[in-house]
Amino acid sequence: DSGVTQTPKHLITATGQRVTLRCSPRSGDLSVYWYQQSLDQGLQFLIQYYNGEERAKGNILERFSAQQFPDLHSELNLSSLELGDSALYFCASSVGQLGATNEKLFFGSGTQLSVL
Amino acid sequence: GENVEQHPSTLSVQEGDSAVIKCTYSDSASNYFPWYKQELGKGPQLIIDIRSNVGEKKDQRIAVTLNKTAKHFSLHITETQPEDSAVYFCAASRNTGFQKLVFGTGTRLLVSP
Numbered sequence: 078d079s080g081v082t083q084t085p086k087h088l089i090t091a092t093g094q095r096v097t098l099r100c101s102p103r104s105g106d107l108s109v110y111w112y113q114q115s116l117d118q119g120l121q122f123l124i125q126y127y128n129g130e131e132r133a134k135g136n137i138l139e140r141f142s143a144q145q146f147p148d149l150h151s152e153l154n155l156s157s158l159e160l161g162d163s164a165l166y167f168c169a170s171s172v173g174q175l176g177a178t179n180e181k182l183f184f185g186s187g188t189q190l191s192v193l
Numbered sequence: 194g195e196n197v198e199q200h201p202s203t204l205s206v207q208e209g210d211s212a213v214i215k216c217t218y219s220d221s222a223s224n225y226f227p228w229y230k231q232e233l234g235k236g237p238q239l240i241i242d243i244r245s246n247v248g249e250k251k252d253q254r255i256a257v258t259l260n261k262t263a264k265h266f267s268l269h270i271t272e273t274q275p276e277d278s279a280v281y282f283c284a285a286s287r288n289t290g291f292q293k294l295v296f297g298t299g300t301r302l303l304v305s306p
Contacts, residue, residue, distance in 0.1 A: 079238065110291060120237070120282065120296040133292035167236050171291055182227070182291045184236035 080104065081185035083168050089191045095156040098188045100168030102149055108132070108171045109151040110182070111143055115164040126151055127173075158192045165189055195220040197285050199297030207305055212273050214300045216283035217265040223285040226259060226266045231280045231299075240281075241268070244288075273304045 080103035090096055102109050111123040113136075122135035126145035137143075140158075145151040155162060169184045196219040206212050218226075224245035229237035243250045243257045243266065250257050254273075259266040266285075270277055280301050286294040 079236065081236075083236075108291070119298050122292055122294070125290075125292045133290065135292065169291070180291075181239055181242065182294065183239060184229070186234075186236045 079183040081168055081170050081183050083185035083188055085188060087189045091193055092158055094158050098153040098166055100151045102170030103183055106170035106172050109145055110169040111153050112167040113164050160192050163190055163192045195223060195285055195295040197295050197297045199283050199300055201300060203301045205303045206273050208273060210273055212270045212302055214268045214281055216297050218285040222287050224288050225286050227284050228268050229282045237282060275304050275306055278302055278304045
């Protein structure tokens, strides 16, 4: 168990809908990262938050947004869902915002999103 | 930006054999190289990582080697066991943040009893 908690494990919804994915980082970790994993694109970095503030953006669509709350949990909001958004969404956490020596990145077990 | 290529995409071995997965990277400034194991229905689990100030690192049956000149690194698993069956991902980044971590496309390892 990595200590990163994601809910729900599975989510089935229809096109055009909006969903929220939740992540609790490991105790003591201030950085949260969101990744999308699909068969054709592999693991793609979406966005990073550090101590409540957005720090980096990757290949995140404008229909997607995220936030990190004062208790450090994070939510990824996906709206106007399309069939192509079906994927595994992972949250990961680390202590700091930079990959300093001895820092490591730990992943949660993911949310499987199916858009029908 | 960084590009990571991983081979092979699938690897089948008999229990007790060794398995080797290779990755190449493009950014000569990359200096952090982790390996993740992903079992079915689970998230990627960090199994070993290496930084560019060392050429090899071992942890029990798992070892990683790094050749900075050739820009490639490899994962070696000895005495494979059926529970080693999973998808393995390599990754590379500069030491400037995990948001820059670029993953390989994965290797599906199947260890047959």
